[in-house]
Amino acid sequence: MISKNCLFIRPPFEGMGKYKPPHLGIASIYGYVKNKFPEINFSFIDALVNNDSVKSIVDYIEKNRPDIVCFTVKTMQVDQTRLIIETIKNIYSPKIICGGNHISVHPEDVIKSGADYAIIGEGEVAFYKILKHILYPEFMIEPFEDCNIVTKENVDFINPIPKIELKGEKIPTPDWSIMDLSYYNENIHYNKGEIALPVMASRGCPFQCDFCSTHLTWTVNVRYRNPKDVISEIKNNIKVYGIDHIHFYDDNLMINRNWMIDFLSLIESERLNFKWICLSRPDIILKNRDLLHRMKINGCKGFELGFETEDEELYSKMNKKNTKSTFKLAYDALMQENFEMIEFLIMCFYEGETLYSIYATYQQLKKYKKQKALFVMSRYFATPFPGTKYYNNVMEKGINISQGNKHKYAIFLNYIPYSFLDSxxxxxxxxxxxxxxxxxxxxxxxxxxxxxxxxxxxxxxxxxxxxxxxxxxxxxxxxxxxxxxxxxxxxxxxxxxxxxxxxxxxxxxxxxxxxxxxxxxxx
Structure with a gap:
């Protein structure tokens, strides 16, 4: 078998500013397939760190002519990705594979532009099967109804539903060696001068907030990795890369109480010293209030919490499945344990937003700012992402400001509801x-x-x-x-x-x- 070259690409997009996180998805897929295909040379181009344009990526591909080209695609990257695919397919004929959030909802966007394969949902097993088929054509890929791979043969009659391919203990440890970590600046907000690495201990979220698309990739079934594997990953980050700050990307790290207890026990038994933050929900924090002190003394510096809005009716519209009073109780519980950092995630211009509701939200935030924890506010604009309930419910209730997909990213004001304009x-x-x-x-x-x-x-x-x-x-x-x-x-x-x-x-x-x-x- 002649060796082949496989190139991963994070396509160009706008809006990240100075924030440049490494790509956890690419590192995870690479960690899964690296040792299974010694005949493939893997590499990675990250338009985020290189400020690459569509043209510069096309030029690189044309010059190096990899046999396999793989794109990870969010909605704000789909137009750029399609242009790269169409241009490259007019030059030569590599095998092209696409995955990511947008592809899980609209795989036809890239297949009809010339991609050979699109992956719905988590990508490791599907990616393995595709590579196996490319290297050994006699290895047949199952019909679409038995897997999550889309091709031009089945694209016209698919019903994109993500499929769980990996149980929790089989979810791979990311392999960061495919990218130069010195170019990235992930952090835990507590100290932005210290570099962190992302870790996912689980996949899936059962809550399905109307604006969120995470279940369209990971499903609503939460599955956890073995806590020993997560601890081994953190120890490797410290030993190999000298990075002892961890940003957990899980949708809700604390939802499995027993897992959290086992995880904390391992930190204690191995006397590990690292700093970390995680995302959680007020109701889950209150259910596990007795674990907060233990988390704090074992390195947890704080939490990211979806504050969203001060308006109770608006909050309920988002299908958050708890109340604003729950948020206040959870925040007070965190303050009693002296957590150093709380990040408030704000959602502005949701359908139903008014001039007064935005004003009331910021007035309430001023009160939280006066308390002793480091206050971090990340403000986002409600964006109707394809496939979400929000997209299906609100497109006739406001104005879609951005045309095309390039700015379909929640740091841009894509959508303005009539409720606000009528204020x-x-x-x-x-x-x-x-x-x-x-x-x-x-x-x-x-x-x-x-x-x-x-x-x-x-x-x-x-x-x-x-x-x-x-x-x-x-x-x-x-x-x-x-x-x-x-x-x-x-x-x-x-x-x-x-x-x-x-x-x-x-x-x-x-x-x-x-x-x-x-x-x-x-x-």
Missing amino acids: KMNGFRIRSETLKLQLKFRNLDNIIYKEEIDKIQKKVSSDNFCSLFNRYASNKATIGEMCQGLFEAMNNKINKFAIYEYIGRMIEFAIGVGAVQYHEDFL
């Missing part, structure tokens, strides 16, 4: 000096319509924006009427989507930096 502005005012000062230190980031918003900002200063907002508020107008007024003031020459993005982002920014006041005297 009455009376009762609100913006303080011009506060907004102007804050805009000197940081401007709007991750903008979709950059050029058009630059044009708006050249004509509309922060003082002008405040005056415009306050005038419409005094007249008891809606935000939608303010958008229409600005559109007309710009002589209808600016894309209206850009107007929505500009006003939505400016209002949320002003609220976030404390420039917005609400008072009954303004009503």
